[in-house]
Structure formats: structure tokens, C-alpha cells
Amino acid sequence: MASKSLFVFFLPLVLSPFFSGCAEAQGGLRVGYYSQTCPKAEAIINAEMRKIIKYAPSLGGPLLRLHFHDCFVRGCDASVLLNSANGQAAEKDGIPNQSLGGYGVIDVVKVKLEKACPGVVSCADILALVARDVVALSKGPYWQVPTGRRDGTVSIASEAFQLPRPTDGISQLIQNFAGKGLSVQDLVVLSGAHTIGVSHCSSFSSRIYGSDPSIDPKYAATLRMKCKPKDLTTLVQMDPGSVTTFDTGYYKQVSGNRGLLNSDAALLQNPQTKAYVLRQSTGSASQFFKDFGDSMVKMGNIGVLTGAAGQIRKKCFAVN
Ligand code: HEM
Known part of the structure; x- marks a missing residue:
């Protein structure tokens, strides 16, 4: 009896490497997927x-x-x-x-x-x-x-x-991310991507030409100098001064009411996202850096096609 129950207990342990191998073969993503087929x-x-x-x-x-x-x-x-x-x-x-x-x-x-x-x-x-x-x-x-x-x-x-819109408020953003299986933490962390890059004036003009109390009035005035109403071409730095450096500058901007998009400023409207913004706006970048990698891996898992689904395109702009 005892030996039978031991067998039942150990069987899954013995077989687990086999099953996890199967899970991989059934198409889960894994680090080093190309190590045999395209090592370089x-x-x-x-x-x-x-x-x-x-x-x-x-x-x-x-x-x-x-x-x-x-x-x-x-x-x-x-x-x-x-x-x-x-x-x-x-x-x-x-x-x-x-x-x-x-x-x-x-x-x-x-x-x-x-x-x-x-x-x-x-x-x-x-x-x-x-x-x-x-x-x-x-x-x-x-x-x-x-x-x-x-x-x-x-x-x-x-x-x-x-896709989430730049005019979205915090509850729309949270709901949109949740629909993709991403958490409130993922939202505030991935928004930190706006530490690099630029935006067209049209993505935030309603903030600077409306009466948005959530934007630093000095910052809004600077933006109005750059962006005339209906400007469709001018590009504005999202994290001014370090637009090609991935750092915590975005959180400093947002915490000082200088988030460029409404969706950036909205991160101050929820206790969890606000706390994260304030934490990252001071001190070192190491926590944000770790969180960003984790959330990018999560985002990279959304609705992936694996196994025999889909195809490997020969050219990225056209199906085979
Ligand atoms: C949270 C919801 C988000 C909204 C509403 C949003 C919206 C936008 C908008 C409107 C722009 C400017 C586009 C333009 O006017 O040219 C922009 C730029 C950018 N976004 Fe987001 N975004 C969001 C999240 C993200 C995430 C999750 C990432 C990546 C992980 C990301 C990466 C970027 C980058 C890098 C730029 C700069 C692009 C460039 O330099 O051309 N954004 N985003």
C-alpha cells in the first residue's frame, strides 16, 4: 500500500521534465529558441x-x-x-x-x-x-x-x-491593459517607455489649448510656443533633454505635472500608479529597469502564435 502511494506521489515528479518538454514542443515561447536553428x-x-x-x-x-x-x-x-x-x-x-x-x-x-x-x-x-x-x-x-x-x-x-489613446484617463487605460492581461503595475511601468522618443503636437494639443488644470502652467506655455493650434508636423520631446536616453526622467516629468500626454498625466490619478511614479522620480533607476524588463516580457506574450499556427514570413510586409 505504502509503495503504491509512494509511486503515485513520485510519478508526476519523474514525468514532469517530459511534460515540460512537451509544453515547449506545443509551442510556448522560450529564451534561446533559435539556438539550434539560427544560432546567430x-x-x-x-x-x-x-x-x-x-x-x-x-x-x-x-x-x-x-x-x-x-x-x-x-x-x-x-x-x-x-x-x-x-x-x-x-x-x-x-x-x-x-x-x-x-x-x-x-x-x-x-x-x-x-x-x-x-x-x-x-x-x-x-x-x-x-x-x-x-x-x-x-x-x-x-x-x-x-x-x-x-x-x-x-x-x-x-x-x-x-490601442489606448493619448486622451485616455486612468480607468480607460487600466481597463485597456487588463483586456490584454496586463496589470496596473504593467501600465505604469510600460508607460515609462515615454522616457525616449517624441510626439506630434496633435497628440496633446487639447491639453494645452483647453483648460486642463492637471498640467504645470509654465510647461503648458512652453508647449504652446512650440505647437500652434492645428499643428500637424512639429515633434516634441516626451522626456525633454534626454530623449535618446532610457532613464527615469519620464517619472520626474510626470510627478512634476509635466507629463506630455493626458495618458501620462493620468498616472497621478490612481493611488498605485501615483505611488510608483513618485517612487521612481527620486533615487536610482534599478527598480524601474528590472520592472521594465519583466513587463516587456509579459507584453511580449500577448496572443502569440506558436507551434503550427501562422507562418514565418519571408518578408515582414507581406504574407507568404
Ligand atoms: C499607456 C498607453 C499609451 C498611450 C496612450 C501611448 C500613446 C503614445 C502617443 C500618442 C505617442 C506619440 C505619437 C505621435 O504623436 O507621434 C507615443 C509615443 C511613444 N510611445 Fe506610447 N503610448 C502608450 C504606451 C506605450 C508603451 C506601452 C510603449 C512601449 C513599451 C510606448 C512607447 C512609445 C514610444 C517609444 C514613443 C515615441 C515614438 C517616437 O519617438 O516616434 N508607449 N505614445
Whole structure:
């Protein structure tokens, strides 16, 4: 009897490596997914990003943002990279995506990867690895990126409206992130991405030409000098003065009522997000850096296609 119950107790332990191996084979993401099939994949991407960030550091912002806009619509399946085709407008032509950039860089990286290992590395994984590398090369954190995503075949412009809007308030933001399986903590941490990059005036003009009491009046006056009403072209730094450096400057801005977007300022309207903003606005960046890597891995898991789902595109802008 005793030996039978011992057997029942130990059997799952004995078999667990087998089952976890199966789980992987069934398509979970894992760090080092390409170590056998394309061992140089991550090094190829990293070498390319080093060149890009050295000569065009301002591309870090658009390249990080691409991964976010990919993951929030149909999951991280590179649907944001597909061109409109056969009369069907794709995500990238949806209004919320019209200020995206960096597509050409992804195409260059893909050509290099196809040369090294044809048909192996997905565009969705390229976006996740590129996002990590541009953050690290902008003096931000480095984290391990689980890979093994496959690429989707569908991209619909109107679905881009699922993205959070810059005019959103805190409850809309929390609800939107929750819908993607992301927490309040992920929201306040990932918003810290706005420590790099720029925004068009149109994304925040209602704040500076309305009567928004939540914005530092001096900051609003400076922004009105830069952005005339209806200005569609001027770009404004989101974390002024350190726009290519990934640091905690964003939280200093937000805590001083100088968050650029309404969605940034809104982080002061919830006790949990406010406490995080205030904590990160003083002291070292180490907690934010760790949190950012953790939340990026979570974001990178949204709705991924694995196993036999989807495909590995030959070109990131078109289905095979
Ligand atoms: C919380 C909800 C968010 C909203 C409402 C939002 C909205 C925006 C808007 C409106 C812009 C400026 C676009 C323009 O006018 O050109 C922007 C820029 C940017 N966003 Fe977000 N964002 C959010 C979260 C995120 C997240 C989670 C990331 C990445 C993890 C991210 C990364 C960026 C980056 C890097 C830029 C600068 C892009 C550039 O330099 O071209 N954002 N965001």
C-alpha cells in the first residue's frame, strides 16, 4: 500500500521534465529558441541595432513603439508590419498607427536574417528583440527575450482603434491593459517607455489649448510656443533633454505635472500608479529597469502564435 502511494506521489515528479518538454514542443515561447536553428539570430539583430542607434539614435523610439503597437492588436504576431493588400487596409494604415516609423529598419534586419537562415526567424520575434536592443543601447535595461513567436496573416486597419489613446484617463487605460492581461503595475511601468522618443503636437494639443488644470502652467506655455493650434508636423520631446536616453526622467516629468500626454498625466490619478511614479522620480533607476524588463516580457506574450499556427514570413510586409 505504502509503495503504491509512494509511486503515485513520485510519478508526476519523474514525468514532469517530459511534460515540460512537451509544453515547449506545443509551442510556448522560450529564451534561446533559435539556438539550434539560427544560432546567430540575436547577434545579427544586435549588430544591426548597434549601427542604427549609433548613427540615428532617434530611431530607438519608433522601434520600441512598434512592438507595443504590434502586441496590442491581434497579439504579438507582426500584423502591424503588413502592408495593405487586395483592397483591405492594414493596421499600419489605421489612424492610431499613422505616426509609427522604423519599418525600413525591420526590413533590413529581415533581409540579413533570411540570408543567414532562410524561413526561420519570425518578424514578430524580430520586433521583440529589436525593442529590447534599442532600450539597452539607449542606456536602459537588458532582459532575456523568450522567442518562438510566429507571424500572423491578417491585419485590419480598424482594429488599431483597440490601442489606448493619448486622451485616455486612468480607468480607460487600466481597463485597456487588463483586456490584454496586463496589470496596473504593467501600465505604469510600460508607460515609462515615454522616457525616449517624441510626439506630434496633435497628440496633446487639447491639453494645452483647453483648460486642463492637471498640467504645470509654465510647461503648458512652453508647449504652446512650440505647437500652434492645428499643428500637424512639429515633434516634441516626451522626456525633454534626454530623449535618446532610457532613464527615469519620464517619472520626474510626470510627478512634476509635466507629463506630455493626458495618458501620462493620468498616472497621478490612481493611488498605485501615483505611488510608483513618485517612487521612481527620486533615487536610482534599478527598480524601474528590472520592472521594465519583466513587463516587456509579459507584453511580449500577448496572443502569440506558436507551434503550427501562422507562418514565418519571408518578408515582414507581406504574407507568404
Ligand atoms: C499607456 C498607453 C499609451 C498611450 C496612450 C501611448 C500613446 C503614445 C502617443 C500618442 C505617442 C506619440 C505619437 C505621435 O504623436 O507621434 C507615443 C509615443 C511613444 N510611445 Fe506610447 N503610448 C502608450 C504606451 C506605450 C508603451 C506601452 C510603449 C512601449 C513599451 C510606448 C512607447 C512609445 C514610444 C517609444 C514613443 C515615441 C515614438 C517616437 O519617438 O516616434 N508607449 N505614445
